[in-house]
Amino acid sequence: MNHVMPSPCGAASGPLPSSVPGASAPGAPAPALAHDVPAPGRPPELLRPAAGITLSRRSPDRSPALNAAVRADLDHLRPWLEWAAEAPTLARTAELTEAGMAAWEAGTDFIYLVGLDAEPGRVIGSFGLHRRIGPGALEIGYWVGTEHVGRGIATASARALTGAAFALPGIHRVEIHCDPANTASAAVARRLGFRLDRTVDAPVRAPGETGRKQIWVQERPPTP
Numbered sequence: 001m002n003h004v005m006p007s008p009c010g011a012a013s014g015p016l017p018s019s020v021p022g023a024s025a026p027g028a029p030a031p032a033l034a035h036d037v038p039a040p041g042r043p044p045e046l047l048r049p050a051a052g053i054t055l056s057r058r059s060p061d062r063s064p065a066l067n068a069a070v071r072a073d074l075d076h077l078r079p080w081l082e083w084a085a086e087a088p089t090l091a092r093t094a095e096l097t098e099a100g101m102a103a104w105e106a107g108t109d110f111i112y113l114v115g116l117d118a119e120p121g122r123v124i125g126s127f128g129l130h131r132r133i134g135p136g137a138l139e140i141g142y143w144v145g146t147e148h149v150g151r152g153i154a155t156a157s158a159r160a161l162t163g164a165a166f167a168l169p170g171i172h173r174v175e176i177h178c179d180p181a182n183t184a185s186a187a188v189a190r191r192l193g194f195r196l197d198r199t200v201d202a203p204v205r206a207p208g209e210t211g212r213k214q215i216w217v218q219e220r221p222p223t224p
Contacts, residue, residue, distance in 0.1 A: 058100050058113050109132075154185075158188055178214055179202075181210050189216035197217040199214050200212070
């Protein structure tokens with residue numbers, strides 16, 4: 001689950017989706033690629049990015065809340081995320097949850113749901129760490145619902161996931177991918193100290209995309 005959450009992006013006042021995996025629905029693991037190798041170790045299943053915010057491993061009991069969140073925010077997500085073209089059924093969300101759980105166990109994708117202590121039971125977004133960019137690296141994908149954009153949730157959550165990624169053995173690079181038009185998503189990467197490594201051509205899969213993709217990179221800090 002950008003980014004706000006697992007890869008397209010949008011306007012500064014709009015959505016923050018960045019590299020969310022899955023062509024057909026939210027939080028699905030990325031299609032298996034030749035370089036998708038299991039990551040040694042696993043990140044924590046629960047993270048506390050900031051006071052009142054939780055990132056918890058995606059689980060079947062939260063599929064109804066995730067489905068409701070996506071369906072309520074389709075207009076917000078559709079410009080940047082291919083899977084938001086149609087409203088997912090609850091059965092589809094449950095199916096993808098099972099796939100995401102299997103990917104976690106396989107060590108290729110680690111998908112989290114965002115929650116707030118003040119709104120128990122509700123899902124307000126999804127983040128993920130994805131092993132689809134080659135050995136020794138993880139990509140952060142994310143989205144946060146319209147109602148909660150601009151509150152620092154994406155930045156705090158991406159910071160927590162960056163730290164969790166670097167805590168895994170063998171991970172020395174973390175990336176955030178987003179469309180240049182999604183300035184809000186790029187701002188998250190910039191605030192966290194990611195550097196813009198390059199901009200490459202990319203297929204246009206969602207209405208707001210430009211056919212270009214920014215690759216933001218952060219390397220593991222040197223050991224003292």
